Amino acid sequence: MDAEELNLLSQTLAKTMAATPSGPVLCSALNELGWREMLAETPDVAVPLVFRLLGETGAHAPLLADVTGTGTLPYAGGSWVSWSREDAEILPVRRTEAGTPLSPEALAAGRRAAGWWLLGTGRAMLELARAHALDRQQFGKPIASFQAVRHKLAETFVALDGASAVLSAAGTGELPALLAKAAAGRAALLASRHCQQVLAGIGFTSEHSLHIHVKRVLVLDGLLGSTRELTAEAGRLVIDSGAAPRLIDL
Amino acid sequence: MDIADFRAGLRAWFTTHDLTPPPAAPADVGAHVAQLSRVRRELWDAGWMRYGWPESVGGLGGPAVLRAILGEEVAARDLADSGFFTLVEILVPTMIDYAPPELAAELVPKLLSGAEQWCQGFSEPGSGSDLASLSTRAVPQEDSWIVNGQKVWTSLAQYSQRCVLLTRTAPGHGGITAFLVDLDTPGITIRPLRTMDGAEEFCEVFYDDVVVPSSRMLGQPGDGWRVATDILPYERSTCFWHRSSFLFSRLDRLVGEAEEPDAGAIGSAYLSLYTARARCRETVRRFDTGGKLGPETSVDKILLQTAEQELFDSARDLIPGAVELDDESPWRQEYLYSRAATIYGGTAEIQRNIVARRLLDLGKEQ
Numbered sequence: 001m002d003a004e005e006l007n008l009l010s011q012t013l014a015k016t017m018a019a020t021p022s023g024p025v026l027c028s029a030l031n032e033l034g035w036r037e038m039l040a041e042t043p044d045v046a047v048p049l050v051f052r053l054l055g056e057t058g059a060h061a062p063l064l065a066d067v068t069g070t071g072t073l074p075y076a077g078g079s080w081v082s083w084s085r086e087d088a089e090i091l092p093v094r095r096t097e098a099g100t101p102l103s104p105e106a107l108a109a110g111r112r113a114a115g116w117w118l119l120g121t122g123r124a125m126l127e128l129a130r131a132h133a134l135d136r137q138q139f140g141k142p143i144a145s146f147q148a149v150r151h152k153l154a155e156t157f158v159a160l161d162g163a164s165a166v167l168s169a170a171g172t173g174e175l176p177a178l179l180a181k182a183a184a185g186r187a188a189l190l191a192s193r194h195c196q197q198v199l200a201g202i203g204f205t206s207e208h209s210l211h212i213h214v215k216r217v218l219v220l221d222g223l224l225g226s227t228r229e230l231t232a233e234a235g236r237l238v239i240d241s242g243a244a245p246r247l248i249d250l
Numbered sequence: 251m252d253i254a255d256f257r258a259g260l261r262a263w264f265t266t267h268d269l270t271p272p273p274a275a276p277a278d279v280g281a282h283v284a285q286l287s288r289v290r291r292e293l294w295d296a297g298w299m300r301y302g303w304p305e306s307v308g309g310l311g312g313p314a315v316l317r318a319i320l321g322e323e324v325a326a327r328d329l330a331d332s333g334f335f336t337l338v339e340i341l342v343p344t345m346i347d348y349a350p351p352e353l354a355a356e357l358v359p360k361l362l363s364g365a366e367q368w369c370q371g372f373s374e375p376g377s378g379s380d381l382a383s384l385s386t387r388a389v390p391q392e393d394s395w396i397v398n399g400q401k402v403w404t405s406l407a408q409y410s411q412r413c414v415l416l417t418r419t420a421p422g423h424g425g426i427t428a429f430l431v432d433l434d435t436p437g438i439t440i441r442p443l444r445t446m447d448g449a450e451e452f453c454e455v456f457y458d459d460v461v462v463p464s465s466r467m468l469g470q471p472g473d474g475w476r477v478a479t480d481i482l483p484y485e486r487s488t489c490f491w492h493r494s495s496f497l498f499s500r501l502d503r504l505v506g507e508a509e510e511p512d513a514g515a516i517g518s519a520y521l522s523l524y525t526a527r528a529r530c531r532e533t534v535r536r537f538d539t540g541g542k543l544g545p546e547t548s549v550d551k552i553l554l555q556t557a558e559q560e561l562f563d564s565a566r567d568l569i570p571g572a573v574e575l576d577d578e579s580p581w582r583q584e585y586l587y588s589r590a591a592t593i594y595g596g597t598a599e600i601q602r603n604i605v606a607r608r609l610l611d612l613g614k615e616q
Contacts, residue, residue, distance in 0.1 A: 130610060145616035147599075150606035157605055158552045165528035182517075183525050228514070235517025243502045244520050248531050250253060250315055250322075250491070 001045060010049060017059035023086065026061040039066055043109075048167065051113045055120020056127075058212060060091055064223075068110040072099030076226040090215045093223070108177035110224050115167050115177075115184035118220050122160045122184075122191035125213045129153060129195035132202070143198075152194040156187075163187035169248055175237065176247055178230050185227030188217045251301060251312050257319050260298055267292065269329045276583035277448035282331045283367060283409045289330045290364030293320070299362055307346060308359035314488060315538045321492035325499060332496035334406065336489040340481045341368050344414055348468035348477055349430060357412070357430070371401040371415040371431075371455060372478060379600050381416075382475060386457060388417035388427055395419075395429065395467070397437075397460040403594075407433065407440045407453035415457075416474045426474030430466045437461070447586035485595060486547035487530075487537045490554055494527045497554075497561055500584065504561070508568035515564045522557035529553050545608035548601040555591040555598060562588040 001009070016033060020026045030050070038046035047067065054060060062083045065071040071083040075095075082096040102110065130153060133144035143149050163183040170180035192214045196203050203210040221227055238244045269289050274281035293299035302317035303309025317339070325332045338361060345354040360366040377384040386399025397417055407413065410433055419427040433440070437460040442450040468477055501519060505511055529550050537543055562585040566573045572581040592598040606612045 130612070133612065141616055142613070144612040145614065147603070147615055150610075150612055150615065151599070151602045153610055153612065154602040154605035155552075157610055158549050161546075161549045162525040162529055162553050165532050166525050169528045169531070179521060179524055182521055186521065231517035231521055232513040233517065234520055235511075235513035235515065238501070238516050238520050239505055239511045239513060242505060244498055244505070244523070246498060246527070247524070248527050250318055250531060250534060 001042070006045070006049070010053065013050060013053050014057055017053055017057040020059070022060045023088065023092065024062070026059055027063065030061060030063070035063070036066060044171065047109070047113050048116045051116035052120035052123075055117045055122070056124050058121075058124055058209060060088075060216070062092070064110055064113055067113045068102055068106045070099065070102065070106075072096060073110065073223055074099075074102065074107075074225070076222040076229060081223070090212060091219045093219055104174050107224060108172075108174045111177040111181035111230075112167065112170055114220055114223050115163070115170070115181040118181075118184040118188040118217060119160060119163050119167060121213050121217050121220065122156070122163070122188040125191045125195040125210060125217075126153065126156050126160065128203075128208075128210055128213075129156070129198040132199050149198055152198055156191045156194045159187035159190045173247075175234070175245060178225070179234060179247075181224065182227050182230040182234065185217075185221040185230070189221060189227060192217050251310075251316065253313075253315060253319065256301065256312075256316050257323070260320065260323055263296060263298065264323065264327065267296070269327070271329065275578065276580045279406070279449050279451050280409070282334060283406060286330045286334045287364040287367070289324065289335070290362065293324075294359075294363035303342065303358075303362065304346065306351060307342065307354050308362065313538050314484075315534060318488045318491040318534055321488065322495040325492055325495040328499065332492050336492045337368070337370075337405070338362060339484045339488045339492075340370060341414060343484050344428070344468060344477055344481060345430070347480060348428065348473065350465065353430070353465070360411075366411040367406055367409045368412045368414065369404050369407045369410040369433075369453075371404050371407075371413045373401065373403040375400060375402050379597055381478065382423050382426065384416055384418055384426065386415070386417050388419050388429070388462070390419075390464075391461075393464050395427075395462045395464065397429070397431070397457045397462055399457050401455040401457070402443070402452070404440075404453045404455045405451055407455050408442050408450070413455070414468065414477075415462075416478060419471050419474075423475045424472045426478070427471045428468040428474040428477040429462050430468060431460065431462050432466075435460050435462070445587075446589070447583045449583065449587075482547065483537055483543035486543060486550050487534045490526075490530045490550055491534055493554060493558070494523065494530055497523055497558055498527070500565070501561060504565050504568060507572075511568055512564075515567060519557070519561045519564045522553075522560050526550070526553040526557045545604050548596075548604040548609070551596065552598065552601050552605070558588050558591040 016029050020029045065083055073081055075081045080096050080098050081093045084092045086092045133149055134142050136143050166183040167180045170176040199210050202208045271285040298320055300310040301312045302314045305311055324330055324335055342358055345358050361368050374384050388395040388397045413431045413433055415429050415431045417427050419425055437458045439456040441454045443452045443454055444450050533550055565581050566585055572579045573585045
């Protein structure tokens with residue numbers, strides 16, 4: 001797929017996600033657009049694109065099950081959740097009995113996908129906060145002109161770009177996927193905190209869409225291992241092997 | 251030369267050429283400089299130091315990424331101070347792009363081969379973040395320019411033969427002019443500055459009626475700001491790759507030395523460093539395939555400086571006392587030096603200003 005085709009596909013997907021009710025309806029719409037074929041044939045293109053766009057558009061659909069092969073997924077703290085196909089504002093995820101442990105490959109694939117979803121969600125929040133900062137006037141000027149506000153948005157941008165690099169480097173393998181989910185979770189949690197602060201009062205109301213992204217980040221972070229758990233797991237791995245795997249070479 | 255061949259050949263060469271530095275105190279800059287010269291000379295004689303540089307300055311050609319790999323292998327073996335080793339990255343491109351070709355051909359090999367050290371005279375007491383306000387004056391006089399003023403934070407000036415110097419020749423950004431100045435010229439006084447890590451790396455350099463031949467001008471009058479900003483892509487690609495490699499070697503050392511390494515802290519330091527490395531690889535590759543680097547490299551800078559300080563903070567936490575009680579511990583000097591990571595090369599605040607203005611398009615500050 002060349003850059004132009006990819007761009008066209010990206011626009012079609014984004015439009016569909018924005019115009020279709022989240023949940024099973026969106027799932028059907030994406031299947032009609034060839035989601036499952038894309039996943040089977042070009043997962044390296046399909047997963048980053050579709051999950052990032054879910055985040056950026058604020059839509060949701062039960063696509064993680066297609067990636068991991070199961071709708072019952074491990075969650076932070078050794079618990080389990082299942083993905084119900086019901087419509088829900090945040091994410092239709094609820095606690096459930098322990099399921100079958102995922103294969104290492106399925107777990108890695110799920111973490112990469114959740115990572116891209118977190119990244120897209122972070123970007124959606126940054127865009128909301130950026131627009132608000134430029135629009136909102138206090139003391140006779142846009143709050144975007146105040147350095148304290150600018151630096152919060154800048155730090156969010158940096159964290160998300162860093163996570164994007166880690167996700168892009170997570171082609172195959174378990175540790176790269178673990179690190180990618182951790183980096184994306186860390187960046188999205190930071191984005192939640194900073195964007196909530198910049199959006200201030202309006203962002204605290206349920207009339208503004210920020211809260212949906214914030215709550216979704218909390219759930220996505222817990223799925224397949226939280227940032228805190230994954231970071232500690234990476235740390236144990238480094239300690240046990242006595243050196244930090246570089247993984248990335250020129 | 252192919253990247254993989256270069257790396258394999260270099261690694262093989264290192265197995266038969268032991269360049270391990272003799273023991274020296276961590277803050278003994280003189281010893282580091284002597285070791286640096288030795289490493290450069292050996293690498294030059296064997297050819298490794300010449301790859302990635304054009305033949306016009308004594309190089310053997312090939313992509314700049316070969317220099318990034320050389321720096322990584324040097325850092326991995328702790329053969330030379332990574333900051334010093336990487337100085338050529340911000341000096342040689344200036345010479346290639348701005349010096350008269352015969353001057354570059356004559357002098358650059360002396361730097362690359364370790365025969366000479368050079369430094370960079372940019373910052374002034376009154377011009378730190380606001381570098382373009384610099385006031386060291388150069389006034390034309392026949393075939394020369396007369397320089398008066400004061401520089402500060404000039405790394406290794408006391409060990410250097412030459413300096414890339416920014417001067418004021420007219421008002422504004424377009425009134426800055428660069429010269430390559432011989433530091434043994436009469437009128438130059440160098441005073442090393444001791445920093446909080448106990449080292450004397452940086453210097454104040456005073457210029458009193460220093461006569462610089464016009465033939466030593468880099469570019470044209472007024473090109474100085476471009477000379478300064480053109481360095482950025484090299485600093486933000488090859489130099490950062492060297493630095494991240496050095497930091498990885500310190501993370502390995504920390505894991506080996508900590509008696510009760512905390513998985514959360516080690517994992518977090520690893521994640522930060524890995525993130526900086528992933529980003530840096532994207533940048534190095536983009537630059538290597540002809541891409542233009544710009545304000546987006548402030549992202550790289552923030553990721554790397556944050557990772558560096560987190561790593562040394564963790565070292566202090568996990569090897570209790572090494573930083574504050576053990577005078578001879580390398581952790582002490584390196585921890586203290588890392589405090590400057592958010593200051594040099596454009597402060598953390600300036601980087602965030604650039605991200606806000608240029609990447610997020612937030613308009614002007616109030």
